[in-house]
Amino acid sequence: SAVISQKPSRDICQRGTSLTIQCQVDSQVTMMFWYRQQPGQSLTLIATANQGSEATYESGFVIDKFPISRPNLTFSTLTVSNMSPEDSSIYLCSAAPPSWLPYNEQFFGPGTRLTVL
């Protein structure tokens, strides 16, 4: 399984500012994903980070609010832009092995706990 790290682990930010979250995988992976998990809630997929192309966003999430970069096969960033208190949540990065493996298992990072004041 892949080991995934995220930075920062937590942050407290002022409304109107932006925060960039980094996700690093210890091996090359085909797919990387960003999820949001509000306290005590389930996980909701924000977008799929595609290497070499634009991210694919899920309904309700837009690029202007959550720009994503994927410069290589082991790294991705998620920016939460123009933050409001409603963005307070845990942001999780996940990754899946190369696509030639059937039934890709996703592995998750430890998450970034964001509080917006």
Add this chain to the structure above:
Amino acid sequence: QQQVKQSPQSLIVQKGGISIINCAYENTAFDYFPWYQQFPGKGPALLIAIRPDVSEKKEGRFTISFNKSAKQFSLHIMDSQPGDSATYFCAATLGSSNTGKLIFGQGTTLQVKP
């Protein structure tokens, strides 16, 4: 059709007992059903997964039962231990599609009392 419904929301079990968490899905195209375990302050960790061509999969104390006709699957934790206290999420995906999109259930918070 993309939903996965999970129950119960919370569960309290005595040490040594059996914990059972149920999930139901609508989309018959789903072909991979993982369960994740999440401890407070940590990311979800893959616990066990099943494909619809088998009715049961067992790994240690953890067993998935799968009922394809009913579109239901469940996690059984045998001999539950206080260390099993965590939040459990079922999920479903089109694993063979390689899109990787996981649809998660609402989660079950399990407390195992010593």
